[in-house]
Amino acid sequence: MNYIIAANHERYSAIPENLSKRLDGNFIFLKEKEELSYKKLKEINPRYIFIPHWSYIIPEEVYSNFKCIIFHMTDLPFGRGGSPLQNLISRGIYDTKISAIKCVKEIDAGPVYMKEPLSLYGTAEEIYLRSAKIIEDMIYKMIIDFPTPVEQIGEAVQFNRRKPSDGNLEDLESLEKVFDYIRMLDAKGYPKAYIETKHFIFEFQRASFRGNSILADVIIKRKEM
Template sequence: MKIIFAGTPEVAIPTLDALNARHEVVGVITRPDAPLGRKRILTPSSVAQRATQLGLPIHKTSRFTSETSDFISQSGAELGVVVAYGALIPESDLASVTHGWINLHFSQLPQWRGAAPLQRTIMSGATEVGLSIFTLVAELDAGPVLESMSVPLGATETAGEALTRLASVGSHEVVRVVEALESATATSTEQVGQVSFAGKLTANDGRLEPKDTARSAFNIFRGVTPEPGAWIDSTSGRVKVLVCAMAEDGSVSSGTLLASPDSVLIGFTDGALSLITVQPAGKVVMPAQDWARGLQRESWRFS
């Protein structure tokens, strides 16, 4: 089947590769080059880089335009496949290919429609995450579901780790659905149940506060790692939390950072987390104990 693929981050690459191995990918739509790093160098998206390696036609755009419509039309695509493209597809373009468009979404719809489903799932404290492959319609993430499954989450698994794992699982499911569509054996069901939404994450979503329980704070950390990242606002300044764990010793009062020769603990309402790797504002990444030693304090506060 001739397929046009829309995706942007690295998590979309396994599906692109799987489709390219079994079908004819006639075009790739991805977001424009973006400034990265301290020097803000314009860099192609992960999908753009992979598509270039595969020798596939590429169209870069932050939203669908008349040029995008022409690209789709001229490609001769029979089906569109989306994985984390990052923008809505107009209804006119959804109807422009024979078999429509399908999307790989990291939740069991209708739960967690929106931009950050897996991240919000982890932050909610869930122990499983879903995968859905559904037909795109005009309403956000509301189309009929072609495939749905639930996958266990590791107790300490971060969003980045889970996305890497589930991107591989999902790529195989997408190929299976595409082949069912090609053979006219695919079946779909309308979404039923309580709808919830997973809005795009912001920096504030990563803030760990004394009012949190230790488990809730750990789930927030897991959900926002690696992006946009977890952080605390301490009396020594803002500090990114890059690696942490549930602490066995929970005897740290809420809002307190407690340093010892063996650990740096941060207290919440019912327990503590152990800080392992941090990045103080304006400084390099370092072990939490090195940070604490540099402050020459045994105890200080965060808010």
């Protein structure tokens, strides 16, 4: 039996190997946009397609013909849309749930298979790695006993994808907020929290909160003119 794990980030690449040690089946990792095509999937003929992280629109031909399960880092229907981790922390929310949902045309609107709690303390990279382990366990449970999805209940709250400029620390008024902004952007591939002057950009990472101060590493770059 074939199963697909589709994620365009390496932090999820260990999931197939880990699951192959726990379950019978052939677990295939896809990370490129063109790999998640109907033509390729028809050749593989997967039982399920699990999607922990995918930065592209999933073609309707794919989710209409295969059982696609998306993992989203909010307690849906709260927090549909982009940049869930950063949107949650910037709102002062430090505990959430990972929702496993059926892929449908409307973004993050599909019925829910299951939810598991996730702490949002630590750097973004630490949170993502923690979530990868939780998602692996969720996939394991779903393969063992595939649940019936239930329609989302409650008012939908939409998140907008955050831009690099949203990481500017200039207008923040509390140390707690500054600390949260630094850590929520402290992950591979993410633009860092920053402050800029006329000639330089100061990017922050690896922050620790000391009560009345923050200790962090800073990268100083000359602005491109």
